[in-house]
Structures are given as C-alpha cells and as structure tokens.
Amino acid sequence: MTPAPSSSLQSFEELQAPGRPTQKIGPEELGELIGKSPKLVFLTGAGVSTASGIPDFQTTDASWSYALPRTEMISLPYFLTHPESFWKVYSELFMGKLEAQPNEVHHWIASLEKDHRVVVATQNVDGLHAMAESTNVLECHGSIWRVVCLPCRVTFPTQLFLGEDLPTCPHCGSPLKPDVSLFMDEVHCMEEAARAIGEADLLLVVGTSLRVGPFNELPLALPPGIPSLWMDQEEPPGRYGFTYGCLGELTTILGEMEK
Numbered sequence: 704m705t706p707a708p709s710s711s712l713q714s715f716e717e718l719q720a721p722g723r724p725t726q727k728i729g730p731e732e733l734g735e736l737i738g739k740s741p742k743l744v745f746l747t748g749a750g751v752s753t754a755s756g757i758p759d760f761q762t763t764d765a766s767w768s769y770a771l772p773r774t775e776m777i778s779l780p781y782f783l784t785h786p787e788s789f790w791k792v793y794s795e796l797f798m799g800k801l802e803a804q805p806n807e808v809h810h811w812i813a814s815l816e817k818d819h820r821v822v823v824a825t826q827n828v829d830g831l832h833a834m835a836e837s838t839n840v841l842e843c844h845g846s847i848w849r850v851v852c853l854p855c856r857v858t859f860p861t862q863l864f865l866g867e868d869l870p871t872c873p874h875c876g877s878p879l880k881p882d883v884s885l886f887m888d889e890v891h892c893m894e895e896a897a898r899a900i901g902e903a904d905l906l907l908v909v910g911t912s913l914r915v916g917p918f919n920e921l922p923l924a925l926p927p928g929i930p931s932l933w934m935d936q937e938e939p940p941g942r943y944g945f946t947y948g949c950l951g952e953l954t955t956i957l958g959e960m961e962k
C-alpha cells in the first residue's frame with residue numbers, strides 16, 4: 704500500500720473530531736492567565752451574542768419557510784439577480800438584530816482594555832462589540848449597521864433606509880447590499896486579524912464552533928509556543944490543539960470569575 708502523501712487533506716471527521724485541550728482550567732485560572740498576558744486577541748462568534756437574544760444563524764433552520772435553501776437566498780448571486788426578494792428575506796432574518804444590546808460577555812471583553820491591548824476579530828455582524836465600547840474590532844463578516852453600493856464602493860448607515868423594501872444608492876440608484884458577508888461573498892480583515900494573532904500573548908477563542916471558513920483558519924496563525932484558550936460549552940474541533948480549555952456557559956464562567 705502506498706503511504707498517503709503528507710500534504711493530503713484531513714478528512715472532515717478528523718478535522719471536526721473533538722480535541723481535548725491540553726489543560727482544562729476554571730474561571731479563577733482563567734483570570735490569572737489573562738492577568739499575565741498584555742496583548743490579547745479574541746476570536747468571537749455566535750455564542751457571544753446568544754445572551755443578547757440573537758439566535759445562532761446555523762441553528763435556526765427550523766423556522767425557515769422558503770423553497771430555496773438559506774445558503775442560496777442569503778448569497779451574493781441571489782442578491783445580484785433578485786435584489787427585492789433578497790431584501791425581504793434578509794430583513795426578516797437580520798433587521799431584528801438592530802434592537803439587540805450588548806451582554807456581559809461583550810462588556811467583559813471591552814473592560815479588559817483597561818489593562819491590556821485587546822483586538823477582537825469577530826464573525827458576528829450585530830455590532831455589539833463596538834456598542835460595548837471595544838475600540839479595536841475587526842468585523843470579518845461585516846456589519847448589519849451598514850449597507851454598501853457595489854458600483855460606487857460607498858457605504859451608508861443602514862438606519863437611513865429603514866422601512867424601504869429595496870434600498871437604493873442615492874448616487875447611482877443601484878440596489879444597496881447589506882455590508883455583511885453573504886454566502887459566496889467576500890470576507891474582511893483576515894490579514895489584519897492574522898497579523899494581530901501573530902503578535903498576541905494569548906489567543907482567546909470564545910463562543911464560536913469554528914465551522915465557517917476562512918475565519919476558522921485564523922487560530923492557525925498563532926506562533927508556536929504562544930498559548931491559546933478555548934471558551935465554549937462544547938469541546939473544540941481537533942485540528943487546533945488549544946493549550947487551555949474553559950468549558951461551560953460563557954455568562955456562568957464570567958459570573959464565577961467575578962466572585
């Protein structure tokens with residue numbers, strides 16, 4: 704039998720199999736670990752916003768009532784070909800998020816700026832990290848708070864177009880696209896995020912299952928020997944080899960840490 708070449712792809716199962724972090728830590732050790740790390744980089748996902756009443760986009764399929772799948776309707780090609788239908792579905796799914804408020808997880812991350820240099824790279828499009836006054840936020844999947852005219856390459860605040868069935872560009876009349884990474888659309892800030900990770904003293908991956916690429920490649924940018932921490936209810940996927948794992952409900956962990 705010929706051995707598999709070393710560059711062969713890992714199977715999906717292999718990549719997704721739970722990998723035990725080297726060391727499980729509790730809230731107290733978490734506080735100590737953060738305390739001795741001047742430069743923190745957070746990678747955050749849907750789990751950070753669930754306590755703000757925003758359901759995880761990936762787990763809300765049950766309420767989907769359209770004939771076409773979600774991945775097709777919330778895609779760039781669908782926006783380009785059916786802008787009006789796109790906006791109807793998009794509004795139903797996303798516009799309610801404009802009402803959401805930051806929760807204790809967002810506030811905790813923002814508060815760390817008092818004593819640390821903090822960069823937050825997030826997959827969330829709800830703008831809640833900025834609303835909690837984190838100052839260095841990389842919105843890798845964009846923001847529901849902006850819309851963009853693709854021909855003019857200009858963005859506008861979403862609030863200017865509330866209630867319109869099909870928002871159009873005040874300059875050229877083209878349909879405006881939410882400044883959110885749709886399926887088959889581009890993502891943002893990946894190089895900046897990777898650069899920040901390259902300079903981090905501690906990488907904290909919080910509330911994301913790391914299922915969505917290319918965001919899920921970012922932890923691999925951490926230089927060897929720099930510690931990484933996984934914070935979530937579930938075990939991390941096996942490919943990353945996190946140094947530490949703090950498992951549980953995020954708000955519970957934070958509550959314990961503050962005692």
Ligand SMILES: [Zn+2]
Pocket residue numbers: 852853854855856872873874875876877
């Ligand atoms: Zn325009």
